[in-house]
Amino acid sequence: MKKIALSALVVASLFNAPAFAGNPVAKKAATSTAKPADAAYKVQPQLSKLGWEGKAVTHGHNGTADFTGGEILVRGNQIVGGTVTVDMKTLKTTDITDAENNAKFMGHLSSDDFFSISKNPTATFKIKSVTPIKGAAADANNVNITGDLTIKGITNTITFPAKAGVKNGVAAASGIATVNRTKYDIKYGSKSFFEGIGDKAIYDDFTLSFNVIAKK
Template identity: 45%
Template sequence: MKMKVNKLAVVLALVMGVSAPVFAQSYQVDTNASTIKWTGKKVAGSHHGTIAFKEGNLEVKDNQLVGGNLVVDMTTIKDLDLTDPDWNKKLVGHLSSDDFFGVEKHPVSRLVIKKIEPKGGRQYHVTGDLTIKGITKPVEFDSNILVNGNKLEATGTMPVDRTKYGIKYGSGSFFSNLGDKMIDDVFTLEFSLEANQQPD
């Protein structure tokens, strides 16, 4: 009888000592308050513009970002440096074509956040899977992330090697004698993101 009582006491102590599990909370991206600026460089100069988030959900646990899924609307590509309407339309059309992002067949791109590593302060190293034109490859970048109550803010710059996604147009890695028509393999996405906690 004494043995049974002792066992029961141990079980109760274990149960009472275990705290309730902390579940991840969902934060929804505010697409109106979030922005993405793209920059592509070439021998003769560079171009830059914007592209918009379509939707996104982020997972937060203990006030720390732990994962998420971000979707970009590829049909919203804009160029901001060409002031001539005809040249601007021509560039955006080319970027939307199969030479580059094939927007008609692939209207969205997606980033799935897999791992977040703290670097000190608000700085974090983010690892994820980026899908462009139906091709998924791992990416890494640094981000400044702040979770303040029911609001999350994140900024950073993500470099993307377009050739990993089958975008080889004007690439010196695949074609020779391009001269000043050569386009850098890597373009950058500078993002500013806001998300709000969703009710349980």
């Protein structure tokens, strides 16, 4: 009798137990939060341009340098990141036409007073964010670009407006960035560090005008 009662209890417990093994609880389908993969467009040095301009109290100079490569990251039809590299050995001045004076001036720019090119042959800019400018006109700057600019091995974050877009497999960005040279240990002729230099002073800020073209 006890055996019959015990068997009945076991059977009852099996029927009343949750059916985890036979009928597993359905798991909620995972929702993907992954963003679309960014496409890397290759910078086209032969199509891209970089200009510079620096000014002093009584005069100024301008010139060019060459991009050597890099990539622009694209998501949909928007530029979202990337890195470009500049060959500092291609630095030129275009406003000094006399060959001897040009060579003398470029020798000074290449020295430790300025860009220390033999020690730091490249400069880079790495994009950290691209923020749309609301209400921008079709022919005006439409984004603010923030990124890390490295010159002489020193990196600082800068932000500047630009016109940027992606169309037919081509990503392009153009604009003018203002750079404080003293943040890159370029202090020669700066009133911020040398008092009493009067009209021999060179302004701390210089500008970089750029037009970067990258292709898919």
